[in-house]
Amino acid sequence: MKYAYYPGCSLEAGSAAYDVSVRAVAKVLGFELEELDDWNCCGATEYFSQDELVATSVIARNLAICRPDQKELIAPCAACFLNLKKTDQLMAEHSEVRSKVNEALAAGGLHYDPGQVRVRHLLDLIYTDIGEAALREKIKQPLTGLRVAPYYGCQVVRPMNGFDNTEYPMKMDELFTWLGAEVVDYPVKAHCCGGHMTQISEGAAYELIRRLLDSAVEHEADLILCMCPMCQLNLDAYQALVSSYFQKNFQMPIIFFTQLLGVALGLDFETVKIGKEIVSAGPVIKAKLGAAPSQTGA
């Protein structure tokens, strides 16, 4: 199985652990991710608040530069996934958007027909295309005893993911149940992490982060699993600031779901970059799973 891969800007630096672990997991599970050549930033939410046509045209360049044989484009980041999928859909449903975006693309010698590329999130690929039987077969280190809180955030599940419930998604829950983990059923798993509000209105953002951390603590999670770089950054890097803001003492490790999936597949911590998070996840994983020989250092 071969897919075009759109890593997105965050996966080049701050969330390299996501990128590295995705690629490592792909090798074990036997699918190939071919990075889209010369992709550009999707603009996150920031172009949409300035100019809608610039926003969609910047995103559409990435769809237009896919080769004819690159029919499925995999995005691990929530904002990238939504932007790519939304632009394809807007172009499909609104002829005026389609013609205007193509007029802009033509200035760069490009053209895109909606539907040409199917945009999918990485979780969908692993859940649907790899699936339960193949995953169970590859387990080297069952996650038995580890209490994980799958955190979906917003933009993969809403408004249009097409593969999971928009209110109460379950696909990551199921995935980690297959891997032997105790999946924590907590009510805020698809609520907002605050997004860019950590930089604009910190009080508002910190309150949203607090709700997530409090709920995970209340439900006795050992760690939270993310599938978006912004969510991981807000919950992990801002955790100490949120703690001091609310006079709490959060010590909740936040990692990407692909990192723990890698551990279950027998990859060591270094290979899946456990240790890049600010609140260390290594100790609790080791403590709960025992000293498995494949796990060397955190």
Add this chain to the structure above:
Amino acid sequence: MVTDTHQDHRSDFFQEVVSDTPGGEQLAHCLQCGSCGGSCPNGSDMQYTPRTIFAMINAGRREEVLAANTMWYCVSCYFCTTRCPQQIPITDLMYALKRLAIAEGKAKDTDAPALARTFTGFVENFGRSFEFGLASRYYLLNKPLSMFKLVPMGMGLFTRGRLHLLPNRIRQMDQLRAIIKKAREIGGAS
């Protein structure tokens, strides 16, 4: 889609807001049920919830709407959009209000436009965004005093190799710039 039987009575401002959003004309069918405000994680920080803003748009209260903080507290979580019983693209309408407020200099008491400009400035120079450059430039220019309390976090990220000091640049910058320039010339959403 239901026909808008009251089209003749809609305010000019209503037309202005919905015309800049694909599918925005659904706003004509707002029931004022309040599912949007009730679903909003930041509703309590908003001067007017989305439901109230929609009533104000309908009433043509342009100045008050564009000066409101409502859209600046929208975090694009899309709960309102997926829950709206009338399929109104509420999050997208919030973006439309942001664009109008920025264009008219009405965005007050928010650093969101500055963050947006800094972010897209990097995209237009490099084709990629760049977390370290974005954060340092944005804070230096907009809230230098807030930088101090972020230093420990920045160091934590830096020591783990999570802050890159230089951005990546795409090869076809000229192509991307030509597309952006053309899109700006054409303008509008639909």
